[in-house]
Amino acid sequence: MERGDESGKNNISQSTANKIEIDCVIFNFDEESLKVLLVKQKDNQGNINFELANDYIKEGETISGTAQKILKKYIGVDNFFLEQLKAFGYPSPSSAQEDISIGYYAMVKRDIEEIEDEIFNPNVAWVNINEVSGLNDKHKVILDFSLKELRKNICQSAIGFNLLPDKFTLLQVMHLYEEILGIEINKSNFRRKILQMDLIKDLNEKEEAVSHRAAKFYSVNLQQHEMLAHRELNFNF
Template sequence: MDKGDEKRNNTSNQYSTNPIEIDCVIFNFEGESLKVLLVKHKDNQGNLNFELANDYIKEGGTISSTAQNILKKYIGIDNFFLEQLKAFGYPSPSSCQEDISIGYYAMVKKDIEDIENEIFNPNVAWIGINEIAGLNDKHKVILDYSLKELRKNICKSAIGFNLLPEKFTLLQVMHLYEEILGIEINKSNFRRKILQMDLIQDSNQKEEAVSHRAAKLYRINLQQNEMLSQRELNFNFNS
């Protein structure tokens, strides 16, 4: 073996062969609660714990296709928003090398009941973000980072509407922002500003089968949303 071959072999041995994991934080907004899909997992001691929906990149697969397959596996629908967060490094339990996880966050706008009717998995649960406990350190870091990104992005874009049904009330939109941002929004200012943006439009329909006065139903203004996506918004409803 010449020195060139030896150098190449030594160099190749320096690279990790550890598989890359894809971890997805899957959000859903039900009623007035932001929820995350968690999967039951049995640890080495036989204890059941919750973890984020995840999988390893298989031969022939890509980062993107693996993330999409995770959503389809646990959600059973194609109607979702999916965006990559970043790569996370963490200590490997089986080697001295660092393991790598690539985080994604997704938003599902279908009602929880509809999702559960389409695909039933006893090892899956939707848990409110303020009720989540027991995640391992790796998944807690990814969840915390995804919440930070979600809060930042819904204040400068219209991505939050990916958590709402096709037709929604103004009160639902306000509750969505209050829940995610953890603030109380001035109702009159919110109504004025959201309508001024021309981001939503009247669907000419009202709520049905409700015990209170039926509210107007709105839907996203797709043409305006496309225009607004080209610039940063300012969802500051209290000013």
């Protein structure tokens, strides 16, 4: 699922492609924690630094095609939400002209262990969003902007469910919103509001082998999800 600037479908000439970088902020919600995929890089002194997943647009490629290629390289599947953010300008290290980066943010719902089992890359790390360090200034700006967009959009639409597994508990949904928004949510009010929206459906399944009271499993009501995706919501918890 992808949204973005339609102009991104146009092919980019070779002369322009060398100056345009696609930077992807890849989010995952795992163990009640929002994480971002970072790529390890060594500088000239041998120090380890981190950067966002990125690549330059090659001749004949499109903006959106390059972004999708980056996602598939690092997570190996087509099951992700991808949205274009905007273009970012930054000083060029090789000329007086400004270089351009086009930012995207993505949401991956698969278990991190499952992704890592399929694509083992020792240069990739999933880092808690509150523990990110070592990014260059350009990637710090893109990451901060993507977080602001994510926090705004999960309160105005149902896109947050793209971070949840196919079946989930209401508590998992609540923890997702608490983690991203950095707030505490009243459990009963949250439950009532989510159920009133008819956004999820009861699977008639419960957790098994748990020490606490078994919670019900739900899944996204796809028909309602598509309908709500086209109008603004107000998830004011």
